[in-house]
Amino acid sequence: MNIKNKKCCICISGEPGVGKSSIVQQFVNKEFSTQYTPTLEDSYFYKLDLDEEIYNLDILDTAGQEEFCDLKNNYILNGNAFIIVYSISCKGSFKEVKNIRDNIINLKNTEDVPIIIVGNKIDIEEKERKVSKLEGINLAKQLNCIFIETSAKQNLNILEIFTSLVKDWNKKLSTWKK
Ligand code: GDP
Ligand code: MG
Numbered sequence: 569m570n571i572k573n574k575k576c577c578i579c580i581s582g583e584p585g586v587g588k589s590s591i592v593q594q595f596v597n598k599e600f601s602t603q604y605t606p607t608l609e610d611s612y613f614y615k616l617d618l619d620e621e622i623y624n625l626d627i628l629d630t631a632g633q634e635e636f637c638d639l640k641n642n643y644i645l646n647g648n649a650f651i652i653v654y655s656i657s658c659k660g661s662f663k664e665v666k667n668i669r670d671n672i673i674n675l676k677n678t679e680d681v682p683i684i685i686v687g688n689k690i691d692i693e694e695k696e697r698k699v700s701k702l703e704g705i706n707l708a709k710q711l712n713c714i715f716i717e718t719s720a721k722q723n724l725n726i727l728e729i730f731t732s733l734v735k736d737w738n739k740k741l742s743t744w745k746k
């Protein structure tokens with residue numbers, strides 16, 4: 569396999585309103601808006617330069633309300649790596665993370681899937697935080713995922729979501745090949 573120009577399909581999921589589209593827009597277009605219209609599906613292409621390799625990222629931003637519909641399942645089957653977002657200001661969105669992760673590993677039929685759990689909206693933590701950073705870290709440990717807290721609004725740790733996830737995917741790729 570050509571180690572240059574690896575292609576990685578990344579799916580981003582999480583409850584509506586947690587900031588999925590904002591994260592993708594901040595990453596791809598370096599912009600933040602207080603309004604992103606929910607569309608059924610948007611796909612973005614991004615060339616990530618990391619550790620002297622170019623990764624062609626295909627990022628799928630979904631907006632379906634139903635987490636387990638067939639369309640979503642198809643995205644998951646085609647995805648190589650996954651971002652699951654919750655808002656640190658919304659306990660419900662945090663509770664949903666495990667369900668989304670379980671659905672991914674059930675469909676993939678393996679626990680060995682690159683997944684990053686993202687606690688978004690840390691810019692409003694002073695007034696609005698409902699999920700502590702430790703809760704996030706512990707959940708990620710329990711589910712064998714990587715973890716990061718971010719702000720799409722302030723562009724905090726947004727690039728790091730993608731670099732950490734791609735590194736994890738790359739690491740897993742090399743063990744699968746053995
Ligand atoms: P999605 O439904 O998960 O795609 O969420 P959106 O990206 O559409 O964001 C939902 C709302 O949360 C919008 O009003 C965004 O402006 C807002 N939002 C997204 N990310 C952040 C963030 O990091 N900080 C703050 N304060 N608001 C955010
Ligand atoms: Mg959206």
